[in-house]
Amino acid sequence: MHKHFLSIERLTQTFPDGAGGTLTVFENASFGIEKGEFVCILGHSGCGKSTIMNVLAGLSDPTSGVVKMDGVAVSGPSLDRGVVFQNYSLLPWLSALKNVTFGVKARYRDWSREQVLEHATKYLAMVGLEGDVIHRKPSQLSGGMRQRVSIARAFANQPKLLLLDEPFGALDALTRGTIQEELLKVWSKTEQTVFMITHDIDEAILLADRILLMTNGPFARVAESVEITIPRPRIRTEIVNHPNYYAIRNHLVQFLGKRSKELAGQRSEGESQSPETVRIDLTENAPDPEPKPRPTHLQAVNG
Amino acid sequence: MQSLSINKRAAILSFVLLIVFLGAWEISITRQVLGEALTEYEILMGLGQQRSAIPPPSDVMVKAWEQLSNPFYDAGPNDKGIGIQLAYSISRVLSGFGLAVLVAIPLGFLIGMSPVAYKALNPFIQVLRPISPLAWMPLALFIIQDANSSAIFVIFICSVWPMLLNTAFGVAGVRADWVNVARTHELGSLRTAFTVILPAAAPTILTGMRISIGIAWLVIVAAEMLVGGTGIGYYVWNEWNNLDLTSVIFSILMIGVVGMLLDAVFATLQRAVTYAE
Numbered sequence A: 001m002h003k004h005f006l007s008i009e010r011l012t013q014t015f016p017d018g019a020g021g022t023l024t025v026f027e028n029a030s031f032g033i034e035k036g037e038f039v040c041i042l043g044h045s046g047c048g049k050s051t052i053m054n055v056l057a058g059l060s061d062p063t064s065g066v067v068k069m070d071g072v073a074v075s076g077p078s079l080d081r082g083v084v085f086q087n088y089s090l091l092p093w094l095s096a097l098k099n100v101t102f103g104v105k106a107r108y109r110d111w112s113r114e115q116v117l118e119h120a121t122k123y124l125a126m127v128g129l130e131g132d133v134i135h136r137k138p139s140q141l142s143g144g145m146r147q148r149v150s151i152a153r154a155f156a157n158q159p160k161l162l163l164l165d166e167p168f169g170a171l172d173a174l175t176r177g178t179i180q181e182e183l184l185k186v187w188s189k190t191e192q193t194v195f196m197i198t199h200d201i202d203e204a205i206l207l208a209d210r211i212l213l214m215t216n217g218p219f220a221r222v223a224e225s226v227e228i229t230i231p232r233p234r235i236r237t238e239i240v241n242h243p244n245y246y247a248i249r250n251h252l253v254q255f256l257g258k259r260s261k262e263l264a265g266q267r268s269e270g271e272s273q274s275p276e277t278v279r280i281d282l283t284e285n286a287p288d289p290e291p292k293p294r295p296t297h298l299q300a301v302n303g
Numbered sequence B: 001m002q003s004l005s006i007n008k009r010a011a012i013l014s015f016v017l018l019i020v021f022l023g024a025w026e027i028s029i030t031r032q033v034l035g036e037a038l039t040e041y042e043i044l045m046g047l048g049q050q051r052s053a054i055p056p057p058s059d060v061m062v063k064a065w066e067q068l069s070n071p072f073y074d075a076g077p078n079d080k081g082i083g084i085q086l087a088y089s090i091s092r093v094l095s096g097f098g099l100a101v102l103v104a105i106p107l108g109f110l111i112g113m114s115p116v117a118y119k120a121l122n123p124f125i126q127v128l129r130p131i132s133p134l135a136w137m138p139l140a141l142f143i144i145q146d147a148n149s150s151a152i153f154v155i156f157i158c159s160v161w162p163m164l165l166n167t168a169f170g171v172a173g174v175r176a177d178w179v180n181v182a183r184t185h186e187l188g189s190l191r192t193a194f195t196v197i198l199p200a201a202a203p204t205i206l207t208g209m210r211i212s213i214g215i216a217w218l219v220i221v222a223a224e225m226l227v228g229g230t231g232i233g234y235y236v237w238n239e240w241n242n243l244d245l246t247s248v249i250f251s252i253l254m255i256g257v258v259g260m261l262l263d264a265v266f267a268t269l270q271r272a273v274t275y276a277e
């Protein structure tokens, strides 16, 4: 069997349902993520995305099942898995810069003050925060700026795996676009593995190599893994013209609109449940059939 | 009037109120003294003397000038400057309060972080907290056998509760997200306590400290009246026994001023650690 960089094996999570019974969020969920991959997960509210993310982060233990990173079982949080929380989770008493150095100091304990400062400033600059702004407290920053500080904090630690929980949920479309591009830029430079929860289909298509689709809970499962067959660099305004774009988008909309309900509530009956791989590529039958090798070095979107 | 800022208008109003109040006080007292001819009986019983001894504000001001121009003189056990007396009281308050900080903050952390510790200690706290600090005085005097230390103990016991409860409350209320930030950065429990929980709970803790120092200052006056010897509480009582009401009123004012200053110090500290979310 192929060894994934991150492998989720037969993960089951149950909670007390508040009425004396148990609520099974998902059962025997299994999937893998490759090194350097950008994976998004889509699913309806309450299906268990954050629960999976918390398990991946090591912040909570699953009822059963294991998560292995580089072949080693995950137990507890680690600096190798950076998390960008949905609500930014900046420490409000520290300035933007101090929030980032907080992380850097934790990661590189033997670094000098200057090294830490330089590193933190570099990553803040990478997400477009420079000058006076970095000395402001989170409360004095806009939502988008806070989000960028949070991303800088996670990236500055150079974790092997980056976990993002609806990181752009609260942002307006314009800021969202800018930060998405910054995220891609940083990611392509550092070649980290990213696992991201989102509710936005277009965002997922723009960013991901692969999109995992979850059915509704309870007994939710990761039903499909949809490859995004649109070459990088992807530019927001241009990918919509790519022949695969609407085909993929329709598939995703169909899934979320209809099939996520139809497939819901199916018990695993003890089987490991892996997603079915879906590859939609209309260009394969095109006049120019020369198979393009997938770019291994991903470039920044310069939109 | 319209063009003045709210602050200026308020200051003018305060000043006017003060003048009116002092004026009314002054006038009512001079009238009383001049207007009422003393009966022979009153003179015999010394009653007239006592009544007219309520001093007018002008006397208090003269007294204040006298005292404040030489606050640290020391002419024997019953005649020390107001500065010395206040210094005794403040040093007792700060010792008792300091001890309370040393106990309340770590214990508050423990209670705030561990539901078991909270449940185990809560019954004790609930019973001990409503006890008037002065009720401890006889027991303290008996066990400690030293008036000064007993006063410090009473301050300790009265300032420990607000700090303990506020620390526990603040620590328990630290957002799980912030603790998770510490966890994902693999911070140990000590580092988490100092770099995340302490700053997060600091405003609540400081609120507790501010309440405590206020109570401690209230209690020290009463405690010193009981134990005697030195301190502003003793001073007030001693001047009352000397029937020197001018000094009594002056020292009441000083108690107010010092209490206000202590509160201002903690208000400043509180502002320094407060953060906006």
Ligand SMILES: Nc1ncnc2c1ncn2[C@@H]1O[C@H](COP(=O)(O)OP(=O)(O)OP(=O)(O)O)[C@@H](O)[C@H]1O
Binding pocket: A015, A016, A025, A043, A044, A045, A046, A047, A048, A049, A050, A051, A052, A217
């Ligand atoms: N600590 C908990 N105790 C009990 N039930 C829980 C707990 N955490 C989550 N759940 C339940 O598990 C289910 C999945 O929750 P989760 O937060 O993972 O959803 P989600 O997919 O992230 O939703 P959203 O998109 O709205 O963020 C929900 O039904 C929720 O009620």
Ligand SMILES: [Mg+2]
Binding pocket: A049, A050, A051
């Ligand atoms: Mg969620």
